[in-house]
Amino acid sequence: xxxxxxxxxxxxxxxxxxxxxxxxxxxxxxxxxxxxxxxxxxxxxxxxxxxxxxxxxxxxxxxxxxxxxxxxxxxxxxxxxxxxxxxxxxxxxxxxxxxxxxxxxxxxxxxxxxxxxxxxxxxxxxxxxxxxxxxxxxxxxxxxxxxxxxxxxxxxxxxxxxxxxxxxxxxxxxxxxxxxxxxxxxxxxxxxxxxxxxxxxxxxxxxxxxxxxxxxxxxxxxxxxxxxxxxxxxxxxxxxxxxxxxxxxxxxxxxxxxxxxxxxxxxxxxxxxxxxxxxxxxxxxxxxxxxxxxxxxxxxxxxxxxxxxxxxxxxxxxxxxxxxxxxxxxxxxxxxxxxxxxxxxxxxxxxxxxxxxxxxxxxxxxxxxxxxxxxxxxxxxxxxxxxxxxxxxxxxxxxxxxxxxxxxxxxxxxxxxxxxxxxxxxxxxxxxxxxxxxxxxxxx
Amino acid sequence: xxxxxxxxxxxxxxxxxxxxxxxxxxxxxxxxxxxxxxxxxxxxxxxxxxxxxxxxxxxxxxxxxxxxxxxxxxxxxxxxxxxxxxxxxxxxxxxxxxxxxxxxxxxxxxxxxxxxxxxxxxxxxxxxxxxxxxxxxxxxxxxxxxxxxxxxxxxxxxxxxxxxxxxxxxxxxxxxxxxxxxxxxxxxxxxxxxxxxxxxxxxxxxxxxxxxxxxxxxxxxxxxxxxxxxxxxxxxxxxxxxxxxxxxxxxxxxxxxxxxxxxxxxxxxxxxxxxxxxxxxxxxxxxxxxxxxxxxxxxxxxxxxxxxxxxxxxxxxxxxxxxxxxxxxxxxxxxxxxxxxxxxxxxxxxxxxxxxxxxx
Numbered sequence: 001x002x003x004x005x006x007x008x009x010x011x012x013x014x015x016x017x018x019x020x021x022x023x024x025x026x027x028x029x030x031x032x033x034x035x036x037x038x039x040x041x042x043x044x045x046x047x048x049x050x051x052x053x054x055x056x057x058x059x060x061x062x063x064x065x066x067x068x069x070x071x072x073x074x075x076x077x078x079x080x081x082x083x084x085x086x087x088x089x090x091x092x093x094x095x096x097x098x099x100x101x102x103x104x105x106x107x108x109x110x111x112x113x114x115x116x117x118x119x120x121x122x123x124x125x126x127x128x129x130x131x132x133x134x135x136x137x138x139x140x141x142x143x144x145x146x147x148x149x150x151x152x153x154x155x156x157x158x159x160x161x162x163x164x165x166x167x168x169x170x171x172x173x174x175x176x177x178x179x180x181x182x183x184x185x186x187x188x189x190x191x192x193x194x195x196x197x198x199x200x201x202x203x204x205x206x207x208x209x210x211x212x213x214x215x216x217x218x219x220x221x222x223x224x225x226x227x228x229x230x231x232x233x234x235x236x237x238x239x240x241x242x243x244x245x246x247x248x249x250x251x252x253x254x255x256x257x258x259x260x261x262x263x264x265x266x267x268x269x270x271x272x273x274x275x276x277x278x279x280x281x282x283x284x285x286x287x288x289x290x291x292x293x294x295x296x297x298x299x300x301x302x303x304x305x306x307x308x309x310x311x312x313x314x315x316x317x318x319x320x321x322x323x324x325x326x327x328x329x330x331x332x333x334x335x336x337x338x339x340x341x342x343x344x345x346x347x348x349x350x351x352x353x354x355x356x357x358x359x360x361x362x363x364x365x366x367x368x369x370x371x372x373x374x375x376x377x378x379x380x381x382x383x384x385x386x387x388x389x390x391x392x393x394x395x396x397x398x399x400x401x402x403x404x405x406x407x408x409x410x411x412x413x414x415x416x417x418x419x420x421x422x423x424x425x426x427x428x429x430x431x432x433x434x435x436x437x438x439x440x441x442x443x444x
Numbered sequence: 445x446x447x448x449x450x451x452x453x454x455x456x457x458x459x460x461x462x463x464x465x466x467x468x469x470x471x472x473x474x475x476x477x478x479x480x481x482x483x484x485x486x487x488x489x490x491x492x493x494x495x496x497x498x499x500x501x502x503x504x505x506x507x508x509x510x511x512x513x514x515x516x517x518x519x520x521x522x523x524x525x526x527x528x529x530x531x532x533x534x535x536x537x538x539x540x541x542x543x544x545x546x547x548x549x550x551x552x553x554x555x556x557x558x559x560x561x562x563x564x565x566x567x568x569x570x571x572x573x574x575x576x577x578x579x580x581x582x583x584x585x586x587x588x589x590x591x592x593x594x595x596x597x598x599x600x601x602x603x604x605x606x607x608x609x610x611x612x613x614x615x616x617x618x619x620x621x622x623x624x625x626x627x628x629x630x631x632x633x634x635x636x637x638x639x640x641x642x643x644x645x646x647x648x649x650x651x652x653x654x655x656x657x658x659x660x661x662x663x664x665x666x667x668x669x670x671x672x673x674x675x676x677x678x679x680x681x682x683x684x685x686x687x688x689x690x691x692x693x694x695x696x697x698x699x700x701x702x703x704x705x706x707x708x709x710x711x712x713x714x715x716x717x718x719x720x721x722x723x724x725x726x727x728x729x730x731x732x733x734x735x736x737x738x739x740x741x742x743x744x745x746x747x748x749x750x751x752x753x754x755x756x757x758x759x760x761x762x763x764x765x766x767x768x769x770x771x772x773x774x775x776x777x778x779x780x781x782x783x784x785x786x787x788x789x790x791x792x793x794x795x796x797x798x799x800x801x802x803x804x
Contacts (some may be wrong), residue, residue, distance in 0.1 A: 083645035093588070096619060097606055099628055102643050108641060137543070144597025147627040147638075155608045166561070167598040168550035171630050179557050185533050185561075186548075 006328070008130035012274060013329045020330060025059060032056055032065065034089055035308045041076060041086030043311060062311075063279075067286045067298060069313040069435065070255055073109055083110045087099040089308040090114055099149035101254035110147050111257050112306035120303035121257065124275045125157030128261040129330075131270070132248040133222045134190055140166050141182055143171045143193040149254050150226050154192065158421065163190065163293050171226070173201035180205045180216070187219035195228025195249065210255055218243030226261075227252045230354070232369060233361055249334055253316075256299040257310045260334055268321045268333030275302055278332065279311075279319060283340045283350065288311070294319040294350065296340050315340045317352050344373060346380045346414040353435040359411040360387060363404060367395045372427045373436045382415040383408065388423040459581040460574070463732050464787045468780065469538025471731050471788060478511045478760040479735065481769075483507060485539070486766060492523060492536035493768055505710070507681045511737065517724040518744050518756065518771040521713065525558040531562050537765040540565065546764050549712065550598050552685075553631060562712050563764040569604070571761040575730050577617040579719045582728065583650065583679060583706050583782060590624045590648040594657070595683060596631040600712055601652060633660040640664055640675075647676040655684040655707075658697060672701045679704040681719070685711055686774055688727070690799040709755075709794065714770045716757045718792050723784045733761050736776050736790050741771055750779045752795065 007013040015023070033053040035042035039126040046052070051068045056062055076085035088095070096115055100108040113121070134140070140163045143151065151171070158165060168182050169175030171193050179202065182188070206213045223239070225231065225252055232240075239247055248262035251269055258276050260269040271278055276299055280289050283296040297318045301309040317340055321333040337354040344351045357369040372387040387404060394400055401418050425435040458464045466474075483504035486493055487802040496517045497503065506515060523536030532538075540546065545566065551559035565570075575636065585591060597603045606616040606625045618625040626646055628639030630653060643651070656679075665671065680703060682689060688707035689697070698705045709727055716734055718727035729736050737746045738753035747753035755774040759766040776794040782788050 003703075077645075081645075083642075092624070093622070095624060098609070098624060098642075098646070100626075100628075102636070108638070110642070110645070137545075144602075144629070144631065147597070147629045152608050152627065162545055163549065164545060166548040166550060169553065169598060170629060175553055175631070178550060178553060178559070181559055182550060192634075443522065 008127045012057040020273050031302050035310050039089045065311050067311045067313050087308050107181050116308040117304040117306050122156040126160050131263050132224050138190045139188040140190040141166050141188045143169050176201040176205050183417045184216050189221045191220045194223035194225045194226045221245045223247045225249045229239045257313050258299050259305050263327040265326050268335045270331050273331045346383050351412050365389050375436050376439045382417050384417045386419045386421045459578040474732050475735050489539040516769050518769050518793050520771050528558050529650050565763045568762045569592045573604050577620050578616050587622045590646050591641050592626045594630040594653040609769045630661040633657045636664045643675050649678045652681045655682040672703050681706045683710050688794040688797045690796040692801040714757045714759045714767045721785040728789050731789045738776050744780045777797045
């Protein structure tokens with residue numbers, strides 16, 4: 001591996017897909033066996049459904065393993081008082097670090113690492129960071145939040161490469177003055193923690209001091225966004241104007257100890273197949289889907305023997321991009337849309353707000369991607385939607401409405417009823433656009 | 445009964461027994477040797493030190509004994525700040541190439557007018573982890589214990605407790621002692637309930653937190669209807685960079701919670717810390733790693749043992765930016781009598797440490 005090479009580990013990153021799948025299956029069988037014999041929760045779950053690890057010899061067989069979700073985990077934690085809910089695959093003495101999840105959807109859950117899973121995770125992170133152009137010796141700004149499973153572990157990976165770290169603040173605009181001072185003083189080349197909130201706050205800080213962002217921020221070559229809010233194409237263009245070479249977005253899950261990241265193609269996020277096994281299922285029935293369909297994704301962590309995740313329902317709606325990526329990596333790519341709880345049912349199809357936004361962003365007059373869906377029923381026959389248009393470049397409202405409707409129908413396969421409105425006339429909750437207005441609740 | 449005997453023995457252990465109980469005359473020999481070496485190492489590379497020596501017309505060779513240390517002019521925070529404002533982010537203290545693998549610890553929040561950035565190398569971290577582990581054993585953290593670190597994420601203590609910064613080649617304090625470390629973001633005190641939720645599941649024996657959070661901690665306990673007993677908590681370490689709690693306050697919290705309250709002073713500018721031992725009779729500082737003085741800032745002369753002066757620290761181990769005779773604005777008195785715990789290293793008494801309510 002040379003410093004100028006594209007891949008950190010060429011062999012694994014460009015492994016032919018058949019070989020990769022064989023490797024994945026071996027690991028899958030191994031981890032399932034480990035979970036069955038060493039983890040109380042999985043033992044009970046699998047034996048109750050009559051599944052023995054010896055029965056699992058192929059990916060199809062693996063579907064016999066029952067699915068479980070975050071709520072099951074929380075219920076187990078509440079009844080047994082065990083912080084790990086019985087999914088620990090090792091003894092407590094072997095656990096060296098425990099992190100808590102952010103707890104946005106309820107009580108936080110805990111992720112335990114053993115010495116081995118720490119090293120495996122660091123290896124996965126190093127490959128991602130290298131993919132996002134992190135190189136040895138780069139001066140990097142790195143925020144705190146060592147309590148968090150993602151950042152607490154990135155420090156590990158960063159020292160492997162190795163990068164020179166400046167440890168500053170936390171990922172929250174409240175510490176933005178610390179970030180600004182460090183960037184302006186040290187001129188770092190890499191910035192980890194560039195989530196949308198922070199980037200916008202940085203821009204704000206520059207304008208408060210009457211300084212052009214490009215003057216101060218152009219020293220940064222690459223920005224890495226650890227699992228934050230989606231950065232729209234408009235915002236991305238604005239940030240690139242600062243003089244940045246590239247901006248990488250990543251995603252991940254605490255429960256599942258999983259990280260996914262995009263490469264320089266910016267077309268979906270890679271997920272290393274020797275570390276995680278991803279499946280797509282129908283959000284309600286948990287049955288496998290046909291090819292090309294979008295659904296909830298299940299993750300199986302192939303290396304973690306601390307907190308084990310086998311067929312864990314992530315509550316995220318996604319699709320797997322089948323084509324091989326232009327970057328040369330053969331590992332599958334995911335495009336994650338929304339949380340399953342935000343899915344709208346239109347004529348037996350599942351539609352999510354993110355899919356709608358991505359479609360609208362492609363049309364110049366509606367490129368802001370601002371809209372509000374009027375959810376008039378749990379099961380709708382048509383998608384009633386208010387879409388904001390840009391009056392400066394719109395010539396014919398009727399023509400635009402037809403064009404928007406035909407795009408939506410083509411991309412999402414549903415019948416839309418579009419009402420074109422000015423941006424201010426959308427529904428707002430404080431300063432945020434309400435993506436979905438639930439009329440069913442208001443009627444009740 | 446066997447288990448109790450083992451625990452009793454463990455309670456009296458030392459992490460580095462020879463050094464921690466070394467007779468004072470031998471400690472001073474080590475200090476002088478390290479000081480001479482350090483001065484020679486950094487005289488050319490540390491701009492600030494070189495200037496201070498030139499202004500006082502002295503050279504490293506002129507320091508022929510530990511007493512000669514008072515010939516060395518004091519370095520104050522404003523000396524460094526002046527140079528930071530002039531453009532050198534480390535204020536003339538950096539002794540190694542910035543391109544070598546050093547990490548930089550960022551300033552405290554909320555940011556001061558002139559922020560202080562502290563560079564550290566891998567070896568600096570190793571020394572600090574060793575010192576930190578000695579403190580853990582000193583306050584009775586044993587194998588298999590759980591420790592909740594509730595400090596700001598960029599605080600040095602968070603970095604030393606577990607090997608998240610440099611894995612594989614070094615172990616943090618928790619790995620050395622086979623403890624489980626739980627971390628919570630301690631930058632803002634409103635995040636304490638989150639830490640308590642974790643504590644409720646894992647029952648840590650010790651919690652490290654900034655001194656100013658103790659009242660918020662009590663409120664959070666009450667709101668969540670928890671007690672230190674539910675949490676199986678044995679001690680809390682309160683960390684500050686200027687002052688300790690007064691004796692009255694310490695007794696008050698200790699009795700209220702039914703646990704030990706240990707104080708800890710942590711001065712990042714010179715990678716220094718000092719912590720209570722079980723006797724809670726002064727904060728021990730490791731004298732094989734630091735020279736600790738209490739000085740009259742006007743004259744630069746050390747005050748007599750037991751008298752109050754400004755805490756002045758000389759760092760004997762750091763590579764990246766060691767400071768010689770760094771004077772702080774922490775008011776302390778010192779005691780060099782051997783402690784009841786058996787350790788011979790000096791004890792620091794911050795001004796309020798022995799204050800009782802009603803004292804004049």
